[in-house]
Amino acid sequence: MVAEGMISQRDAVLRLQPAQLDQLLHRVIDPAVNASPIAVGLPASPGAASGVAVFDPDAAESRNAAGEHVILVRDETTPEDFHGLVAARAVLTARGGMTSHAAVVARGMGKCAIVGCQELQLEEGQRSFTVNGNTVKEGDWITLDGATGRVFLGELPTVPSEVMRVTSGALNAAQAPTYQAFHKLMGWADAERRLKVRANADTPRDARIARNFGAEGIGLCRTEHMFFEGDRINAMREMIVARDESGRRLALRKLLPMQRTDFEGIFEAMDGLPVTIRLLDPPLHEFLPHGGEESKMLARTLKLDRADLARIVDGLRETNPMLGHRGCRLGIVYPEITEMQARAIFEAAVRVRRRGIDVMPEIMVPLVSNLAEFANQRELIDNVADQILGAMGEHVPYLVGTMIELPRAAMTADEIAQSAEFFSFGTNDLTQTTLGLSRDDSGRFLPHYLEKGIFAEDPFAVLDEAGVGKLITWAVRAGRETRSTLKVGICGEHGGEPRSVAFFHKAGLDYVSCSPFRVPVARLAAAHAALGS
């Protein structure tokens, strides 16, 4: 219609809806197939996938290694399932909402997920589930349609979208009319928007995908995900259970080259674009095994008495880990962790720079509540930078900034901006603390709240403007009053949600950052916001 002069490019951008984009960006069940679902859950992450059902992450990993396509089926997932999620093509859970662990991780990976499928009956220890009279055992084929939440028996044929095939390099753009239309429209959208769009990406692979989808940088690289893979978890655990600083430093020395390699790969993928790296954030007990065979092996690896190990693990347990010893509180009590991470970042930056890569690291301190915490971490980081860059005779421009994810940080943004060069609103945690609402536990009452209209929206899906939004508006203004050049972004789940993006535009943010597969949606939403729609 634009080609025929019937509507303007701007009208074309305005007519395109985010949901239409989503269909273009994921696999779908072959429309020619006619099948009835055995169950329906929450459509947590779009895409379609077939695979054999597996019921624990280790089985997912070993069957995947053996070349099988697997779908991980769990009551709900935890960070310990991460390797299973990596191995699986899709995830199906009986519990949890749109922002449960499985949903968030799957969306981050661009994998199909159906969560909160309450009809599923999973028995502890049984490698099967039953639903509406059907029993699915480990190894049985199932197919998920993440866009609609439908679960099917058997292997239904799925097809990748054309846009996906071009983005992944499997198809030449010249032979892809839908991709060309998509690409043209996204270009028109980009011309209208003021908000920049970055992606949350933790690996070089995700960084490349994000870039292909038009990300203008990485807004959130979560370093902790790097510690779960392969051998690394052992070095990480060794660090955690060390009795003193020298023991921790010994373990951190093992982690350093691994972190450095990760960062090199990400910097290379994002050549010329900024990469925001968040320092270690989660509570340490998330990295430890809780009993069972894994504990036995860890005790052996670390040459520890099993009872001693159990005592250490128990001692790290917290009543409310979300509000516990995590974020910058780790780096303040154990400065050697921050130092190792800063060293890995700067060494990686110098190495890629020597290979001609244009590198722009932005180091981000998590869970800051006051200026003193931030200044403490900033000093450690600057010292490491001086030392590494001085010794290597290189100059690498870098920024040090902070997450704003606690109400107190927002309330004292004017002070924090004295030392912080950028703010990134962590709207997931800021929503949890502002509303006093645990994302992991809200499943018991949030559906009731939505049904009764007590909350108009799930605040983890659509930003709560009247509460969380008010804090953001306040902090942006206060921060920029202190430092006019303050860079301000957001890196929560809301960064890829159209209505929230419209709010961030209005609040004057510089960028939003979201999962790679949400980047086109964010680009479109940012254009819509700029066009006042």
Next chain:
Amino acid sequence: MVAEGMISQRDAVLRLQPAQLDQLLHRVIDPAVNASPIAVGLPASPGAASGVAVFDPDAAESRNAAGEHVILVRDETTPEDFHGLVAARAVLTARGGMTSHAAVVARGMGKCAIVGCQELQLEEGQRSFTVNGNTVKEGDWITLDGATGRVFLGELPTVPSEVMRVTSGALNAAQAPTYQAFHKLMGWADAERRLKVRANADTPRDARIARNFGAEGIGLCRTEHMFFEGDRINAMREMIVARDESGRRLALRKLLPMQRTDFEGIFEAMDGLPVTIRLLDPPLHEFLPHGGEESKMLARTLKLDRADLARIVDGLRETNPMLGHRGCRLGIVYPEITEMQARAIFEAAVRVRRRGIDVMPEIMVPLVSNLAEFANQRELIDNVADQILGAMGEHVPYLVGTMIELPRAAMTADEIAQSAEFFSFGTNDLTQTTLGLSRDDSGRFLPHYLEKGIFAEDPFAVLDEAGVGKLITWAVRAGRETRSTLKVGICGEHGGEPRSVAFFHKAGLDYVSCSPFRVPVARLAAAHAALGS
């Protein structure tokens, strides 16, 4: 000196320091005794007490019932230790800070407590502890001095202060010169202050003590403490594990007369003064046993399969219970709980009124984050009031208000005040959410923070003015703009802390509410604040 005209009454008030008052209000070790402590912990609650060491709440209860004086020694305490704390004369813990469970509960009860005594070595399952070469077994006598944190072997003589003996009725004021001086000075202080002082009290006994200490009402009556005692816990557990609403209503009917009796006693004790009653607040799993003999007995009592019971208990477990299904979220999902509590309040009010008591209930909805939640609960309460008061042909003036303990409630105070007649800042929880800081878990890093000057003060002891205080100031102004008659108070631990009281005065609050034994301190601090000192 006042009598001699050397200084004014006002000067006398200004010269008296809160710490001096504290000495007047608690038992002390007989100053004639000369002994060396075996350990020193945090002086969490003043007073001195001797007793035999016991290592679990059941032993505390049974030995107390047998007439022994007991001191409960625990690694740390949880709500399940409550009956042991009730039975003990004092509590000693190896872990936890000034605002740990043991510290808060002991201060609330006016009992001596020493917490975070890290030198104590307690072995799981052993009924003894060792410290600096001394071993104390169950049944051995120890003496605690809560004002200094010192732990002694043996039974040292302790003496009640004169003020205490008069307040408890054991001594006639006419024969008590120190009490007379105290009373005169407190009268002068009262003449200067603008802030009213209420007490946090959950029982008629505490209400009477509070009143004798000069409390002008109850600012926080926690109804959940009433559910832990004796048979009540069974009815409460029956309610929690009920499969449906009718099962819950059946159990609630058993709780109704018990709650009503409690309220009658408290209303009587506070004749002519307002009583603020907070609806059920803690997550339900706090009421359930976690395994062991108690679970077996409960399954038998409730005629439930043990596996079924275990499943129910497991299902109620939360990752972050502080941010979970608690507060008004309970009353919204289970309106029958709010209805039962409202019924108990209004029936009790009518009964005592018919006995000539002047009753002024103020019903308080906890953990509100937006207007819709509050309005939902207010409607239930008003409906019960219409029904009970209508049926009984009585008029009882009452208010319905809310806790402001979540940042979002403070940020939207203007809206909430459309329906709420009073605000009470729950500064413990507001500190936890604003700073993203779990009171129960902060022990691992808070000492380090204080030592390094990253926090100038423990924010649970002294109100964080720059963060939490800013939210309070904002909410008071916004709330009063909507409703000029809005009554505003505070009922956290900070209500009895002098510097925090000075802030509450400045912020224009109507009253502070604190533990009964802190009431004189709060009266003095409020006078100091009014005098600009």
